[in-house]
Amino acid sequence: MPFKKIQTEKVYMKIVKQVLDLIKEGKLKPGDKLPSERILTEKFGASRPSLREALSALEILGVIESRGGKGNFIKNDLKSPSYEEKIKELGEEQSPFELLEVRKVIETETASLAARRATKEDIENMEKLINKIKEAPAEISQALDLDYEFHLSIAKATHNSLFAQIMIYLMEGLRENLWRNTIRKTWGIPGQPGRCIKEHTAIFNAIKNRDSKSAKERMHEHLIGVEKDLLSGDEMVEED
Numbered sequence: 501m502p503f504k505k506i507q508t509e510k511v512y513m514k515i516v517k518q519v520l521d522l523i524k525e526g527k528l529k530p531g532d533k534l535p536s537e538r539i540l541t542e543k544f545g546a547s548r549p550s551l552r553e554a555l556s557a558l559e560i561l562g563v564i565e566s567r568g569g570k571g572n573f574i575k576n577d578l579k580s581p582s583y584e585e586k587i588k589e590l591g592e593e594q595s596p597f598e599l600l601e602v603r604k605v606i607e608t609e610t611a612s613l614a615a616r617r618a619t620k621e622d623i624e625n626m627e628k629l630i631n632k633i634k635e636a637p638a639e640i641s642q643a644l645d646l647d648y649e650f651h652l653s654i655a656k657a658t659h660n661s662l663f664a665q666i667m668i669y670l671m672e673g674l675r676e677n678l679w680r681n682t683i684r685k686t687w688g689i690p691g692q693p694g695r696c697i698k699e700h701t702a703i704f705n706a707i708k709n710r711d712s713k714s715a716k717e718r719m720h721e722h723l724i725g726v727e728k729d730l731l732s733g734d735e736m737v738e739e740d
Contacts (some may be wrong), residue, residue, distance in 0.1 A: 510720065512553035513591045516545050520587075521559060534564065534572040548731060549597035554680045557590045558579050594673035596682045596730065603670060604723045607651065610667065611703060611719035612655035615712040622657040629653060630704050634697055640680075640687045645698070648674055650700060654707065654719075686729035699725065 522528040534540065541551050555572060558564045558709040561583065565575045613624070616637055629650045630663035636642050648671050655699035686692055 515554035612716040618657040
């Protein structure tokens with residue numbers, strides 16, 4: 501019988517497709533301003549994280565543009581034939597907020613284990629990465645690459661190959677367009693780059709000092725901070 505695989509579509513992609521349908525139907529046109537986040541979450545019956553992801557995806561598609569504090573505006577009328585492929589690719593990417601939810605579980609434990617198991621070589625490698633992070637220019641692309649390496653180095657320091665493999669999988673999500681476009685919006689928060697350096701240094705110092713409890717707490721605080729930034733940084737839509 502012609503059974504089909506059951507597929508669960510991500511919430512942010514459902515929002516994306518609704519906006520695209522409204523454009524195709526002519527109900528949204530280039531130049532039109534989208535309502536505020538508060539109104540959109542009510543209209544879609546979605547969470548703010550899902551809406552943030554959807555707006556980020558629409559930006560990647562070139563469908564909307566954010567005009568610094570004025571809100572989001574429809575940019576394109578969808579005449580490009582490449583949209584369907586791009587939409588498929590975005591639908592296959594990891595949800596930034598789901599990714600963070602898993603990271604808060606996995607990385608707090610890897611930090612705790614690393615504090616107990618890290619070798620001298622592991623500590624030296626982490627210290628080199630911390631110094632690179634401190635010396636790197638405040639450029640988002642390079643900062644994200646160094647962040648990737650630092651978090652992976654902690655998983656490797658557990659000397660549990662499964663933790664390292666899990667982290668490699670999770671970190672790949674940080675290289676995807678949706679994560680990078682979403683996190684890029686936090687880079688303009690005053691003091692954010694400096695705070696990020698401070699948090700990474702605190703995690704490293706806890707691991708270096710073999711303080712597993714502090715390492716776990718510092719990692720949790722860091723990831724909670726990233727989540728808050730994703731929800732508060734560079735408001736995508738002005739409030740009506």
